[in-house]
Amino acid sequence: MMHLKGGRLAGAAAVVGVAGLLIAGCGQQQAAGNASAAGNSKPKSTTTTPAPQKVSYNWTVVNGGNALHPDWPFFSTDGKNPFPATLKLPANATITVTIKNYDDGGGDVPAAYAKVTGTVGNVETVNGTQESSFKASGVIAHTFTVSGLNLNIPLPAATDQGSTVVPSVTVATFKTPAKGGSYTWQCYQPCGTGSAGWGGTMATAGWMTGNISVN
Ligand SMILES: [Cu+2]
Numbered sequence: 001m002m003h004l005k006g007g008r009l010a011g012a013a014a015v016v017g018v019a020g021l022l023i024a025g026c027g028q029q030q031a032a033g034n035a036s037a038a039g040n041s042k043p044k045s046t047t048t049t050p051a052p053q054k055v056s057y058n059w060t061v062v063n064g065g066n067a068l069h070p071d072w073p074f075f076s077t078d079g080k081n082p083f084p085a086t087l088k089l090p091a092n093a094t095i096t097v098t099i100k101n102y103d104d105g106g107g108d109v110p111a112a113y114a115k116v117t118g119t120v121g122n123v124e125t126v127n128g129t130q131e132s133s134f135k136a137s138g139v140i141a142h143t144f145t146v147s148g149l150n151l152n153i154p155l156p157a158a159t160d161q162g163s164t165v166v167p168s169v170t171v172a173t174f175k176t177p178a179k180g181g182s183y184t185w186q187c188y189q190p191c192g193t194g195s196a197g198w199g200g201t202m203a204t205a206g207w208m209t210g211n212i213s214v215n
Pocket of ligand 1: 073142190
């Protein structure tokens with residue numbers, strides 16, 4: 001847009017220039033004045049903070065079956081593969097995630113991770129019902145937690161109906177920082193290997209933990 005205006009002004013100045021030196025000088029002055037005004041307005045339109053936006057994602061928690069580690073549950077964007085090691089999220093955005101969790105085992109989480117935090121209103125909906133906290137024992141299969149954003153999204157266990165696993169569907173909305181940055185996400189329901197459950201998938205980037213690049 002600025003280029004168009006500049007082009008028009010330059011054209012006008014050139015035409016005026018043919019008409020006469022004095023007027024041409026005036027025209028040039030005008031053009032210069034406009035150019036500097038355009039220069040002044042540039043920082044306003046080109047700030048480092050991106051415009052606010054709303055983005056939605058559909059994620060799943062898959063209960064194993066990936067060829068790399070068939071027994072490990074993992075977060076996924078496509079239902080087949082783990083998250084990338086570094087998940088990218090837009091800055092200055094209102095993000096709504098819908099997470100289908102197919103893991104039917106509810107485990108124990110530290111009490112702090114049984115609460116919904118960092119979402120809009122500190123709530124999430126599970127299967128259409130608004131929730132703000134859960135029992136710390138026997139209910140939560142996984143959490144999507146970003147401590148650096150005070151974000152904790154508990155994911156209740158799926159249910160078995162006959163031979164069919166019906167996923168829990170959790171919807172949560174949160175805001176990303178205007179300036180962006182690097183964060184770590186982690187599941188806090190120890191669903192991995194080892195005596196404490198913190199090995200394997202819990203310690204492998206993209207599976208039950210990973211990086212988030214907000215920009
Ligand atoms: Cu987990």
